[in-house]
Amino acid sequence: MKADDAQHAIMVAQTDIDANKAAIADTRNDVSAVQSDVTNIKGDVAHAQSTADHANANANTALMNGVKLSGAVTENKNNIEQNRSDIADQQQQLDETRKTVAATGDVQTAARYQSMIDARQTAAANAQQAQADTQQQQMDDQQKQIDATQKTVSALGDAQTNAHYQEMVNAGLRAQNDANARTAAEQKQKIDTLATNQATQQHIDSVQYGEQIQRLAQDSTQTHEQIDSLTQDVTQTHQQLSNTQKRVADNSQQITTLNNHFDSLKNEVEDNRKEANAGTASAIAIASQPQVKTGDLMMVSAGAGTYNGESAVSVGTSFNAGTHTVLKAGISADTQSDFGAGVGVGYSF
Numbered sequence: 001m002k003a004d005d006a007q008h009a010i011m012v013a014q015t016d017i018d019a020n021k022a023a024i025a026d027t028r029n030d031v032s033a034v035q036s037d038v039t040n041i042k043g044d045v046a047h048a049q050s051t052a053d054h055a056n057a058n059a060n061t062a063l064m065n066g067v068k069l070s071g072a073v074t075e076n077k078n079n080i081e082q083n084r085s086d087i088a089d090q091q092q093q094l095d096e097t098r099k100t101v102a103a104t105g106d107v108q109t110a111a112r113y114q115s116m117i118d119a120r121q122t123a124a125a126n127a128q129q130a131q132a133d134t135q136q137q138q139m140d141d142q143q144k145q146i147d148a149t150q151k152t153v154s155a156l157g158d159a160q161t162n163a164h165y166q167e168m169v170n171a172g173l174r175a176q177n178d179a180n181a182r183t184a185a186e187q188k189q190k191i192d193t194l195a196t197n198q199a200t201q202q203h204i205d206s207v208q209y210g211e212q213i214q215r216l217a218q219d220s221t222q223t224h225e226q227i228d229s230l231t232q233d234v235t236q237t238h239q240q241l242s243n244t245q246k247r248v249a250d251n252s253q254q255i256t257t258l259n260n261h262f263d264s265l266k267n268e269v270e271d272n273r274k275e276a277n278a279g280t281a282s283a284i285a286i287a288s289q290p291q292v293k294t295g296d297l298m299m300v301s302a303g304a305g306t307y308n309g310e311s312a313v314s315v316g317t318s319f320n321a322g323t324h325t326v327l328k329a330g331i332s333a334d335t336q337s338d339f340g341a342g343v344g345v346g347y348s349f
Helices: 001-103 108-158 161-289
Strands: 298-307 308-321 327-334 341-347
Touching: 001 161, 001 298, 161 298, 161 308, 161 327, 298 327
Parallel strands: none
Antiparallel strands: 298 308, 308 327, 327 341
């Protein structure tokens, strides 16, 4: 009967041993899996760190490009403002020139030529007036001579002498009138020549002013084209700056996401490390339990263990199942709030 009990106990112990071996194998597999996970996590962390460094480099490059583009935009804005100011000045000058030409032509030139013409006309009029006064004076003198001659002839009563003097006087008057007519014709020709010269000069000035206005209009058109080109460049620069700022924002968001993932992976690795250390402490605590000595039936024992900052306690029992067989079992609890259990059997011979 005792032999059967012993055989039964041995079979039970063997079953427990097999179960413990399976549990140990599972534990080893779990430890290997955890180690593999830790290795993979370390690789992921390294990859995430590399990606974060690359993203930071891209972000720094994008920020530098943004600063450069911002400086270029500011310089283009200043150039555009300067060009606009120059164009406004040119446009104002052009408008003033157009108004002046449209209203009075070249005032300075017109006034100069008008002054010359007025002076010449005044001189001609003064000459004519002086000549007319001279002619009138001569006519008055001749009339006085005629009157004196007539008085003399009347006094003498010589009709033939009177007729002779009258003919002399009339001949003198005709000669004087012919001279006056030639002088008036010459003055008229001079005035016509001055008028023709004035009209010719005004035509030349008008042509020159027209060409100048056309050049100013062409310059204004070219300036407007330059403004349009600069405006287009500024628009493109703003678009590039907006795209760069968008890429910087996207990179910043990606960096933030990567940092969050990195923190999560780091926390997970830290948790796994603590779990592994606590499991090791639990194994040490169970292994530290003393065993029943030979001759005693049973022993209740406790143990404690610590490993790399984590701790565990255990309680268990062991008893002699026979002359050569010892059974042992224990449970543990660690600082990660995990529980463990283990059983063992020994056979001596």
